[in-house]
Amino acid sequence: MRKIIIDTDTGSDDAVAIMMCLRDPSVEVVALTTVSGNVPVEQATLNCLMSAEIAVGAENVPPAYVGADRPLMRDRVHARNVHGDDGMSDCGLIHPSVSPQEGIHACDAIIEYVRKYPDEIELAVIGPVTNVALAMMKEPDVMKHVKCIWTMGTTGLHGRGNTTPVSEFNVYADPEAYRIMMDFGVHVYVGGYDLCTSEAAWFDEDTERLLASGKEAAAYAVRCNEKLAQFCLGIGGERRIDLPDAVSLAPMLWEDVIVSSSPCVSHVCTEHNETYGQVIFYDGGILAGMGPGFDGDYYGKSKPNCTVITQVDNGMYKQRLEKLLTE
């Protein structure tokens, strides 16, 4: 059974991804780790635990570990304007009966799980990657035995930013950490924000069907995303619930959901200018000054360090997600 650690800044789209992974029988979520991002880490932890409890029952919630309460270098960034003050639409949903583990930081927990299960642990990183970067800096010889990383982050191969014109939130909230993770040497599967802005989103017909199911998890998943629906209405003129974390982790659960992907070398921009938090991907194509192939030296990389998921089967993903939430 594949062993997964979900590292999350639990806002409302993380909540759906967490429930999707916990309910899918193809993986074992061995631990949950939380990080500052959408909301402060304390709130993210409450949201994470509540979502897991709704998904699998309090007695089956995996061990949860509280992580970084701030980025490595920059000031804190939150997204309360997107997900609400509590990150879950401020509608009184968050009252977990379970608590996080005491006395061990999330980055140390990640290290210990990788030490215990070398070359087996897959990291599903759906927030800023501060905890992962800390673990890599603290115990590189252990962390090189991470099997692989699945990240919701970046704008994708050609997408636009959701936080600056060129930067996606999970990177922008801690670009220095993202650069450490991408350059570390463990292969990274990247789900960019561009995956969630298409037909992968929930529209009214989707949320009405979920609510009509009468299932607690389905109702919770819709209700906690009400503020996100309003945010999307405000920026795009239509009610939709973009779920970047859920659609980005679908390829981890179901390889057949991947329509296309591209091995790339990446460069994370950490210079303090307009590119701060941008992630540039080079897919080896022929350019006026580069390519073909990776025989060149692109920012010190001569072979792909990541695979960018460029398209998923939206219908298949949404159908499987809905099945898991309404079972």
Ligand code: RIB
């Ligand atoms: O840019 C979207 C990402 O930032 C998602 O993971 C969302 O939950 C926030 O963390």
Ligand code: CA
């Ligand atoms: Ca997230």
